[in-house]
Amino acid sequence: MDTVLFVVFPYVAVILAVGVGLYRYFSRRYTYSSLSSQLLENGKLFWGSVPWHYGITLILLAHFLAWLFPGVAASILGSGTRLFIFEAIGLALALFAAVGLIVLIVRRLPTNSRAGSVASGMDWVLLIFLLIQVFTGIGVALFERWGSLWYLSTAVPWLWSLLRLHPDTSTVVALPGLIQFHLVWGFAIVLLFPFSRLVHIFAIPLEYLWRPYQIVIWYQEPRRADQRVTAAGRPPSPPQLETRVFSPAGDQGSRSTDAAPPPVSFLRLPSLLLKFIRPVGFLPLDSFFSVLRTGCSHLTDPVASGEPLRPVASDEYLRSDGHKRMPEDLQRRSFLSKMAIVLSAIGAAVIAVPSLAFLLGLRKSPMVWRAVGKVSDFQVGQTVEVSFADPSSLPWAGITAKTAAWLRRKSEDQFVAFSINCTHLGCPVRWLPDADLFMCPCHGGVFYSDGTVASGPPPKRLNTYPVRVNNGMVEILASPLPITTTTL
Amino acid sequence: MLWLKKIWQWFDDLTGASKTAGWIVTHPVPRTKKIGWLYVFGSATLFVFLVQIFTGIALSSAYVTGSGQAYDSLRFITMTPVGRVIRGIHDFGASAMIILIGIHTIRVYLMASYKYPRQMNWLTGTGLLLFTVLMAFTGQLLRWDQNGFWTAVVAANQAGRVPFIGNWLGHFLLAGSTVGGATLSRFFAAHVFFIPAAIFLFLGLHLYLVLYNGISEPPKSGEPVDPRTYRARYHALLSRNGVPFWPDAAWRDIIFGLLVVLIIVGFAIVIGPSKLGRPPDPTIIQASPRPDWYFLWYFALLTLIPRWSEDWVIVLGPLIFALFLILLPLVAPHGERSPLRRPWSLVIVAFIVILIAHYSYVGHLAPWAPRLDAKPLPASVVGVSIGPIADGAKVFYDKGCEFCHQVSGLGGIRGPDLSFVGDRLTRDQIATRIFSGAANMPSYSGKLTQQQLSDLLAFLASRRRLPPVGPAPAGFHTAKDAATN
Numbered sequence: 001m002d003t004v005l006f007v008v009f010p011y012v013a014v015i016l017a018v019g020v021g022l023y024r025y026f027s028r029r030y031t032y033s034s035l036s037s038q039l040l041e042n043g044k045l046f047w048g049s050v051p052w053h054y055g056i057t058l059i060l061l062a063h064f065l066a067w068l069f070p071g072v073a074a075s076i077l078g079s080g081t082r083l084f085i086f087e088a089i090g091l092a093l094a095l096f097a098a099v100g101l102i103v104l105i106v107r108r109l110p111t112n113s114r115a116g117s118v119a120s121g122m123d124w125v126l127l128i129f130l131l132i133q134v135f136t137g138i139g140v141a142l143f144e145r146w147g148s149l150w151y152l153s154t155a156v157p158w159l160w161s162l163l164r165l166h167p168d169t170s171t172v173v174a175l176p177g178l179i180q181f182h183l184v185w186g187f188a189i190v191l192l193f194p195f196s197r198l199v200h201i202f203a204i205p206l207e208y209l210w211r212p213y214q215i216v217i218w219y220q221e222p223r224r225a226d227q228r229v230t231a232a233g234r235p236p237s238p239p240q241l242e243t244r245v246f247s248p249a250g251d252q253g254s255r256s257t258d259a260a261p262p263p264v265s266f267l268r269l270p271s272l273l274l275k276f277i278r279p280v281g282f283l284p285l286d287s288f289f290s291v292l293r294t295g296c297s298h299l300t301d302p303v304a305s306g307e308p309l310r311p312v313a314s315d316e317y318l319r320s321d322g323h324k325r326m327p328e329d330l331q332r333r334s335f336l337s338k339m340a341i342v343l344s345a346i347g348a349a350v351i352a353v354p355s356l357a358f359l360l361g362l363r364k365s366p367m368v369w370r371a372v373g374k375v376s377d378f379q380v381g382q383t384v385e386v387s388f389a390d391p392s393s394l395p396w397a398g399i400t401a402k403t404a405a406w407l408r409r410k411s412e413d414q415f416v417a418f419s420i421n422c423t424h425l426g427c428p429v430r431w432l433p434d435a436d437l438f439m440c441p442c443h444g445g446v447f448y449s450d451g452t453v454a455s456g457p458p459p460k461r462l463n464t465y466p467v468r469v470n471n472g473m474v475e476i477l478a479s480p481l482p483i484t485t486t487t488l
Numbered sequence: 489m490l491w492l493k494k495i496w497q498w499f500d501d502l503t504g505a506s507k508t509a510g511w512i513v514t515h516p517v518p519r520t521k522k523i524g525w526l527y528v529f530g531s532a533t534l535f536v537f538l539v540q541i542f543t544g545i546a547l548s549s550a551y552v553t554g555s556g557q558a559y560d561s562l563r564f565i566t567m568t569p570v571g572r573v574i575r576g577i578h579d580f581g582a583s584a585m586i587i588l589i590g591i592h593t594i595r596v597y598l599m600a601s602y603k604y605p606r607q608m609n610w611l612t613g614t615g616l617l618l619f620t621v622l623m624a625f626t627g628q629l630l631r632w633d634q635n636g637f638w639t640a641v642v643a644a645n646q647a648g649r650v651p652f653i654g655n656w657l658g659h660f661l662l663a664g665s666t667v668g669g670a671t672l673s674r675f676f677a678a679h680v681f682f683i684p685a686a687i688f689l690f691l692g693l694h695l696y697l698v699l700y701n702g703i704s705e706p707p708k709s710g711e712p713v714d715p716r717t718y719r720a721r722y723h724a725l726l727s728r729n730g731v732p733f734w735p736d737a738a739w740r741d742i743i744f745g746l747l748v749v750l751i752i753v754g755f756a757i758v759i760g761p762s763k764l765g766r767p768p769d770p771t772i773i774q775a776s777p778r779p780d781w782y783f784l785w786y787f788a789l790l791t792l793i794p795r796w797s798e799d800w801v802i803v804l805g806p807l808i809f810a811l812f813l814i815l816l817p818l819v820a821p822h823g824e825r826s827p828l829r830r831p832w833s834l835v836i837v838a839f840i841v842i843l844i845a846h847y848s849y850v851g852h853l854a855p856w857a858p859r860l861d862a863k864p865l866p867a868s869v870v871g872v873s874i875g876p877i878a879d880g881a882k883v884f885y886d887k888g889c890e891f892c893h894q895v896s897g898l899g900g901i902r903g904p905d906l907s908f909v910g911d912r913l914t915r916d917q918i919a920t921r922i923f924s925g926a927a928n929m930p931s932y933s934g935k936l937t938q939q940q941l942s943d944l945l946a947f948l949a950s951r952r953r954l955p956p957v958g959p960a961p962a963g964f965h966t967a968k969d970a971a972t973n
Contacts, residue, residue, distance in 0.1 A: 143656065365665045387771040394669025398556015400637065401668060404771040420773065425790070426645035427638060428775050430860060435888030436935050441776040442642075443791040444856040444892075444902055446930045454930030456856075457795055480665030481641070483648035483658040 005184050006158065007167040013191035020194035046338060048103035055097025059137070062090060062148070067159055070152045077149050084357075086148055091141050092353040098134045105131065126196040129189050136182040142360065144179055155183060365392030369468065369475040372407060378415070378474065383408040383431050383449060386417075391478040405465055405476055406431055406438070408449065417476045418451050419463040423484045429462065438462065459484060516730030517737050518705035518722075524737065526599075527703070528744040529592035535745035536584045537687070539752065540623075543578040544680070547571075551630075553676045555669045558632040559767050566761060576756025582624055584752055586782045589620050594837055597816075600825035601704035604715040607817035609701060612694040614813040619687045621782075626679035628780045632672055637768035638777035640667050640675065649802045667770065702726065703737075707825035715822055776857065784851030785844045791856050792847075856928075858891035859900035869896045871950065880947025883940045887932065895951060903929060910952040915945045 066073040077083045105127050140147050154171045161168035172183060192198060370388035378384065386407045393401030406418040406429075418438070420428045427442035437454060438447040445456035452461045463482040468475050500506050520527060550571065552561040565571035593613065596602060602610035625643070629636045644658035663670035705725055731737065762780070766772055779787050793801050827833055864885040867873045884890055892902035909918065919941070925931030936944065 360660070385771070385773060390666045390668055392664050392666050392668050394555075396554040396556050397669035398554065399767055399769040400555040400671075402769060402771045403666065404773065420770075421641065421645075424645075426641040427777055428770075428773050430773050432860075432888045432891075434886035437888060437930055439858050439860065439888065439891065441857055441860055444858055444928065446858075448930065455925065455928045457791065457798065459795075459798075480659065481644070481662065481667065483645055483655055485648050485654040 002169055002173045005180070006169040006172055007162070009184060010162055010187045010190075013187040017190050017193045021199065024194050024199065044103055044107040048100045048107055050100065050342070051096045052100030052104060055093045055095075055100060056134075058093050059090065059097060063151075066148065066151060067156050070156045073148070074152050077152075083146060083149060087141065087146065088353045088357055090148065091138070091357070092349045094134065094138050094141060095353075096349065098131075098138060101127070101131055101134055122192075122196045126192055126198065129185070129192060133182065133185050133189055136178060136185060140179055140182055144176060147179075154179075158183075365390075365480065367391060368478050369470070370478050371470075371473040371475050372405075373474055375469055375472055375474055378407065378409040380409050380411060383418075383433065385420075385431070386474075386476070388476055388478060392480075403478060404428075406462075407467070407474065407476070413469065415467040415469070415474055416451070417465040417467045419465065419482050421463065421482055422458055423453075423460045423462060423482075424456070424458040426481075426483070512699060513734045514732040515699060515702075516726045517703050517733045518725055519729050519731055520706055520737070523706055524740050525744070526595055527737070528740050529588050529595055530698075531741035532745045532748050533585060533588040533592055534691070536581050536588060536748060536752070537691070539749060540578060540581045540585065541684075543574050543581065546574050547578060548680060553673055555632070555667075555672045555768070558630070558672055559764070562631065562633075563764060566764065572760055573753075573756050575761035576759065577752055578627075579761040580752045580755045580759075582627055583782070584748055585620055586624055588748070589617055593617055594841075598827045598833055598837060599704060599707050600713075600820075600823075600827075600830060600833070602817040602820075603713045603823070603825060604718055604821045605701050606697070606704060607821055609694060609697045610817045611814065612690045612697065614810070615690040616687060616694060617813070618810065619683050619690065622683050623679060623687075624780070624782055626675050626683065628783075629675050630672070630679055631762065631764065632768050633765035634768055634772065634775050635765045635777050637667060637770065638775060639779065640671055642777065646802050649799050651803070704825075707827070709824070709826040709829050711826075712824045713822045776860070778854070779851075781848065781852075785847035786851075788847040788851030788854070791854075792850070853901070855901040857900070858888070858902060860891055862890045862899050865890065865895060865898055869898060870947070876943045876946040877950050878947075880943035880945070880950075883936070883944045884947055887935065887940075887944075889944075892929070906948060906951055908951055908953045910949045915949050918945055918948050 077086060108123060108127065144150075154175055158167075158169060158172045172180065175183075189198075368391045370391075372386035372388050383406050385404055387402050387404045390397070390401045390403045404420050406420060408416050408418070410416055418429075422429050422440040422442065422445050424440065424443055424445050427440050429438040429440045429445070429447065431438055436449050438449075438451075440446070440456065440458070443457050445458040446454040447458070447462050448454045451464065465479055466477040468477075547565065550561060550565050552558055562575075566575055596610065596613065625639075629639045629643075640662060644661045647661055648654040648658040650657055659665055661674070662668075663674040702722060705722065766775070778784070790798065790802065824830060862885070865881050867878070870878055870881040872878050884893075884895070889906075890899040892900040894901055894905045894907065896907050913921075921929075922936070922941070922944070923931060923933045925933075
């Protein structure tokens with residue numbers, strides 16, 4: 001099974017991905033795109049696309065670079081502080097991506113009009129696959145701490161061994177199930193590559209870097225006419241599909257355009273790194289520069305003319321200024337407000353992630369052997385309470401640092417140490433030597449002297465601690481407080 | 489007093505206080521006629537919350553948040569005369585908050601004030617109810633005596649029943665793998681910072697909504713809420729028949745609130761705070777953890793439900809209750825408000841109130857808990873002081889039978905009362921039960937010597953009803969007869 005999951009499946013996935021990908025490139029090149037739906041629904045797209053792409057790109061980059069240069073990664077992460085900061089940033093980015101992905105999924109729901117109605121079955125499969133991968137990744141980050149470090153000695157050797165065609169699964173077969181799932185699922189997504197819109201990763205819109213910016217919007221005039229018609233009581237006509245492209249240069253002002261940019265050959269792969277600098281076509285970086293050029297004159301104008309400062313509703317502002325400048329201003333204002341919210345969210349994340357990490361971080365206490373008395377102190381067939389120091393105790397724990405157990409000497413050389421916690425809800429069980437029973441004072445659970453349930457609500461026998469005899473001393477392996485998990 | 493007025497005018501001029509916030513004081517509220525006193529519980533909860541804040545701040549100035557020192561610092565607080573009263577106020581205040589918020593919830597539910605447009609009032613109130621319960625729970629834990637310590641363990645074990653993440657969640661609550669130095673700090677932070685912060689947030693919204701949507705008018709049969717017309721009708725009602733909140737409605741709030749506060753302080757002085765139990769030393773096995781009264785019913789419920797349903801109840805029970813509260817205003821935002829037209833609301837309230845009252849009583853008795861503090865039966869009960877019956881009574885005590893079985897009013901009440909077991913069962917039948925045990929009784933097979941068994945049987949067979957008056961009828965066995973058999 002391990003061979004199938006960690007050797008056969010990855011090879012199948014990669015071979016299919018490359019094969020079908022090449023076929024699709026040479027036969028249907030113009031499907032190498034991610035079929036933009038910006039024109040259909042732009043608001044949620046921003047909130048989904050930007051967090052998702054920035055988050056996942058950086059996360060993937062980290063996975064990729066650590067795989068490429070494990071030595072460098074190990075030396076960078078060698079210090080605890082750096083490791084912590086790195087993990088915290090990684091987790092923040094993953095959450096960022098997860099939020100974006102959820103927004104993108106919500107946007108594609110059938111009830112969400114336009115973007116939902118054009119979602120194909122494969123879009124849905126892909127979204128769900130990505131969602132699962134992101135959440136298992138977050139799960140790994142939260143529950144299997146310091147993945148960036150152990151990744152280097154587990155998954156990285158395995159991936160390299162696959163690349164060298166000498167598969168070696170020894171470093172991954174013993175990993176916890178969640179991590180193994182994450183690894184295999186990654187290859188499942190590789191498998192989806194050529195069948196889905198993921199191919200757009202290789203259609204890098206490099207010319208976005210230098211071409212004048214374009215803003216694709218619904219043409220405004222027909223829409224207003226629509227509203228008037230609706231007000232007059234006639235059914236509204238479907239939205240006009242005519243679009244206009246506005247440009248600061250002014251020379252392309254009325255050219256209609258396709259929303260999806262023509263793809264660029266993925267043979268220009270060296271430009272991959274540039275892709276990471278300017279990953280998303282949807283973020284209006286260009287309008288950011290246009291803001292820098294024009295400044296905030298519309299805010300200062302009323303003051304200069306002596307009018308009192310008052311809030312300007314955006315539609316009112318548009319009407320008084322005419323629609324010629326409108327799209328640019330609208331775009332700038334919407335960009336500024338989005339930018340402010342994104343920046344605030346980043347600021348909040350910077351504070352929240354380390355705080356949450358501190359809160360969620362559990363001290364994993366070492367398991368230590370604690371001596372509880374000489375072998376000769378205990379009589380065969382007797383059960384007595386022994387106390388010892390809790391391994392996880394802090395200096396200020398005081399008397400709570402103590403722990404107790406019921407130690408029974410079964411024979412000359414056999415001891416058993418029962419946890420004092422009832423397996424029902426954790427109350428301390430009492431040993432009644434004459435009755436030869438443990439009784440719980442909370443809900444009346446009763447256990448026999450060997451720890452099995454005699455009566456009452458406990459779902460299972462008393463927990464035990466490992467015991468050993470060392471140099472004539474009885475020692476108990478001090479372990480975490482046993483918690484009875486669900487029996488469902 | 490002129491100077492006071494001048495200071496106010498100066499302040500008001502600079503801040504605009506009366507212009508911006510003055511309407512809050514005098515905003516119109518519906519005339520409540522006879523049922524005005526039903527509207528005081530929300531404000532009384534708020535008053536007690538303020539009491540809790542002040543006494544809580546006072547307590548926190550002396551409380552030491554360390555697992556090793558908290559108990560001693562609390563003992564110190566309790567020993568000072570004022571500290572004892574402050575602790576008492578905080579303690580009775582907690583009980584008062586639970587009671588008042590419960591009554592307030594019931595009042596709002598019965599009057600269906602959660603319907604349009606006050607759904608959000610109800611939802612924020614649901615949050616406040618939940619947070620209040622959490623405050624009560626974390627608060628009893630902060631007492632950090634033996635009871636508080638084991639409360640933490642029991643909480644972790646209940647959290648452990650959540651599927652998949654149970655173990656992690658349980659240890660997250662304990663802030664480590666065992667109860668130790670970090671545990672108390674975690675619950676302290678929750679009780680003093682996290683939950684109060686959430687309460688402030690929800691309370692602010694709740695009060696704002698009370699002003700924004702207006703206090704609900706007394707319900708009338710035959711006047712269902714219709715979202716399309718409700719606001720207009722409500723405003724017409726206010727302009728036709730409204731009275732200013734201050735002082736026409738507020739005087740009742742003030743009087744009832746003062747009464748509540750006085751009762752709390754009176755109890756705190758006369759009765760004092762909950763006694764501190766033994767120190768939180770996990771090695772002291774002589775512990776019988778019990779929750780404070782507001783959770784006794786839940787404690788009882790968890791014991792008495794069928795075993796197979798336990799995980800479901802622990803995990804789904806609170807979830808379903810919360811879901812009921814959340815869904816209520818969403819699925820029933822319109823329609824009749826009068827409880828007379830909503831008889832099921834009366835049934836539900838009666839059911840919940842009776843359930844909680846009954847199980848609180850049962851939880852107080854805790855009949856399922858073995859009475860591990862039972863004393864050996866005195867000779868007056870046994871009837872003789874030597875012989876097999878007396879020896880049997882000793883076995884009855886030594887083997888733990890008496891912890892669960894009552895004889896002549898002494899001992900536990902988990903199992904059947906054995907005061908007259910000799911009338912019901914023969915010796916053989918008794919012996920069979922002792923050997924085989926039952927769902928709630930361990931088997932004593934192999935735990936008794938032949939001698940002990942015959943003594944025990946002699947003792948139990950002698951437990952017979954004595955005749956009220958007159959000589960013993962034929963066939964009647966006294967304890968002495970049984971002993972000579």
